């Protein structure tokens with residue numbers, strides 16, 4: 001059957017050897033090919049994100065200290081679930097599911113190719129049906145085309161107490177506020193384009209997961225969230241414990257933002273009643289305004305990731321995780337040096353490195369951010385940031 005699906009070629013990712021459709025067979029006359037044009041989806045550019053995802057499963061297995069059941073409910077070739085099982089001893093069973101029979105056949109073949117019979121199983125269901133029939137899964141991976149919104153509720157219902165739900169979203173234009181209508185429709189959030197839209201995307205997705213969970217009496221704790229190559233990914237630990245008013249009111253809130261001056265203020269739901277909007281301010285949200293990553297968890301992921309560099313894990317994953325570890329406990333809503341320079345008509349852009357150092361020396365915890373090479377996160381008020389810019393410009 002697999003031979004009838006598409007011309008096959010073999011790729012190596014981490015410890016896995018995977019048969020995938022040969023993308024060159026689907027290229028247009030200019031040689032361009034979108035991975036979605038092949039009958040079974042495989043995007044080689046997502047391999048770095050899968051490296052991080054597999055290290056995240058490794059860190060989570062350490063955290064739980066027991067063997068795990070994982071499910072890749074939208075598996076395509078099965079590469080994700082197969083890697084989770086091959087690279088992490090803590091994974092006892094991996095379920096690979098896809099609605100498309102061609103994916104089911106290729107995933108089954110890839111399970112055999114990697115000697116995982118008995119440890120990994122392929123299924124050919126609609127993901128929602130699969131989740132209805134499988135309960136208490138420790139790790140559920142939701143990696144769809146576009147928005148994951150409709151899979152979050154069924155995934156939360158199927159997750160074990162303390163389990164980890166990982167959700168990928170590629171509809172970043174909606175999440176980042178380019179299409180506010182799509183964001184409101186899918187995530188019930190008012191999104192606006194800002195210079196820190198990548199962080200907004202993560203916080204919109206997290207608030208959506210947290211609210212879907214809350215209605216089911218589940219509390220979530222973000223373990224790691226990031227933006228990479230036009231997708232957003234969040235992994236949360238889910239506890240079957242009703243979140244109370246205080247918990248929700250301190251973790252959900254709105255951003256009040258002035259696009260002309262870059263002033264921003266975070267307003268938690270519990271503080272909304274006292275809010276008075278000044279002229280020119282916009283409201284963005286609801287957003288997740290708690291931490292979007294747990295520093296000690298990211299530290300574990302980074303250690304595991306570094307141990308796997310010999311497996312071919314991507315170098316830029318190290319950079320992303322290093323920045324993420326630094327910014328995990330930082331102030332929300334990063335700035336970028338180019339937006340500050342442009343908005344305040346400063347003479348020259350300053351080095352992010354030097355700016356972060358100076359602001360930290362002034363007593364304001366500051367860091368770079370993985371979201372943007374020109375981004376910085378700081379607890380300093382805008383006036384202090386501008387003063388630091390002027391000082392650094394004068395020195396150079």
Ligand SMILES: C[S@@+](CC[C@H](N)C(=O)[O-])C[C@H]1O[C@@H](n2cnc3c(N)ncnc32)[C@H](O)[C@@H]1O
Nearest residue numbers: 041074075076080098099100126127143144145
């Ligand atoms: C983006 S691809 C998955 C990529 C894969 N996780 C990876 O890392 O390579 C999305 C997959 O979801 C499958 N799919 C779409 N709707 C589905 C549904 N309702 N239930 C199960 N699978 C579905 C598609 O057939 C497709 O293979």
